[in-house]
Amino acid sequence: MAANGDSQTVSEYIVHHLTNLTYGKLPEGYERYDGSVVPAQGQWTLAHGADEMAAMGFNAIHVDSMLWSVGLGVIFCWLFRRVAVHATSGVPAGWVNFVEMIVEFIDGTVKDTFHGRNPLIAPLALTIFVWVFLMNLMDLIPVDLIPHSLMLMGVDYQKIVPSTDPNITMGMAIGVFLLMLFYSIKVKGFGFVKELTMNPFNHPLFIPVNLFMEVVGLLAKPFSLGLRLFGNMYAGEMIFILIAALFSVGLFWMLPAALLQIGWAIFHILVITLQAFIFMVLTIVYLSMAHEDH
Amino acid sequence: MELIYVAAAIMMGLGGMGAAIGVGILGGKLIEGSARQPELAPKLQGTFFLGAGLVDAIPIIGVGIAMYLIFVVAG
Numbered sequence: 131m132a133a134n135g136d137s138q139t140v141s142e143y144i145v146h147h148l149t150n151l152t153y154g155k156l157p158e159g160y161e162r163y164d165g166s167v168v169p170a171q172g173q174w175t176l177a178h179g180a181d182e183m184a185a186m187g188f189n190a191i192h193v194d195s196m197l198w199s200v201g202l203g204v205i206f207c208w209l210f211r212r213v214a215v216h217a218t219s220g221v222p223a224g225w226v227n228f229v230e231m232i233v234e235f236i237d238g239t240v241k242d243t244f245h246g247r248n249p250l251i252a253p254l255a256l257t258i259f260v261w262v263f264l265m266n267l268m269d270l271i272p273v274d275l276i277p278h279s280l281m282l283m284g285v286d287y288q289k290i291v292p293s294t295d296p297n298i299t300m301g302m303a304i305g306v307f308l309l310m311l312f313y314s315i316k317v318k319g320f321g322f323v324k325e326l327t328m329n330p331f332n333h334p335l336f337i338p339v340n341l342f343m344e345v346v347g348l349l350a351k352p353f354s355l356g357l358r359l360f361g362n363m364y365a366g367e368m369i370f371i372l373i374a375a376l377f378s379v380g381l382f383w384m385l386p387a388a389l390l391q392i393g394w395a396i397f398h399i400l401v402i403t404l405q406a407f408i409f410m411v412l413t414i415v416y417l418s419m420a421h422e423d424h
Numbered sequence: 425m426e427l428i429y430v431a432a433a434i435m436m437g438l439g440g441m442g443a444a445i446g447v448g449i450l451g452g453k454l455i456e457g458s459a460r461q462p463e464l465a466p467k468l469q470g471t472f473f474l475g476a477g478l479v480d481a482i483p484i485i486g487v488g489i490a491m492y493l494i495f496v497v498a499g
Contacts, residue, residue: 140495141495141496144492144495144496145496358478358481361481361484361485361488362480362481362484362485364485364488365484365485365487365488365489365491366484366488368488368491368492369487369488369491372491372495375495401480401484404473404476404477404480405477407473407474407477408474408477408478411474
């Protein structure tokens with residue numbers, strides 16, 4: 131699929147763009163794409179195509195998502211640390227100004243929405259906001275630029291927007307969920323159990339009903355949090371890819387496609403910032419709920 | 425197979441309709457609120473964008489899935 135770039139159809143092009151570079155373990159006796167058979171004990175290798183990815187099952191990791199997200203996280207830490215080290219009491223300029231603006235913005239939002247006492251929340255919110263924003267920002271890089279360049283160097287698949295990978299967004303949501311549970315138990319102690327079992331109907335007879343409703347409500351939070359970011363970014367990426375596929379239709383479509391690409395990219399600047407902001411605000415709100423007694 | 429196109433159309437249409445009503449009410453209330461208390465306008469605007477982002481998510485996801493259905497599943 132990757133090798134014959136000229137003859138691929140639109141749906142092949144889209145599927146190729148939506149496939150992660152996967153490293154995993156193929157089961158014993160599996161016949162690979164080039165006809166070779168996997169030896170005994172299985173084989174750790176890069177997947178080639180959707181069938182091999184499916185055969186790997188659970189023993190697989192999306193190398194590209196991991197590298198891009200961790201790399202962007204390192205860039206964020208390096209940049210903000212550099213600014214913090216160079217900050218002086220004089221008039222700020224350039225990057226210092228920019229970083230101060232972001233930090234003050236996050237600080238204001240946290241103060242508005244979070245009423246407990248916890249020194250972790252503001253740094254957490256800053257990290258989530260900037261990190262998710264940087265991951266979403268990869269969406270604005272032309273869809274073919276990096277994957278195609280890497281393909282010429284021999285890497286078949288590459289998905290450069292980590293937040294279009296549900297593993298990344300759901301992983302972050304699970305992280306937030308664990309923090310919610312931790313602070314609920316730490317702040318409320320046994321009151322957390324009481325909150326889960328006694329909340330809408332305050333009677334021992336209604337404990338199963340209460341428990342069911344509260345647990346569903348609790349689990350829905352990380353689920354919707356992760357899925358919202360994933361869905362938005364995936365849909366946005368999908369539309370970028372479709373517009374890019376328009377270039378292959380013919381010379382006449384070049385100009386409209388270019389205009390559409392620019393238009394959607396400009397609209398997308400709003401979407402990526404908004405989604406990073408929403409992810410951050412919801413994290414603060416959920417953690418704030420974990421700190422409050424009813 | 426043709427039904428996939430109908431499914432995609434319903435998905436995009438209904439999702440868009442719901443979000444349009446939602447954002448319409450939201451924007452109307454924002455104007456109403458900031459006309460009553462202009463000093464609150466910047467704060468209300470922040471909340472408005474948050475709400476709009478939450479409402480916006482469903483139809484955008486719907487459009488993404490619809491496009492996937494049209495071009496990958498059916499195409």
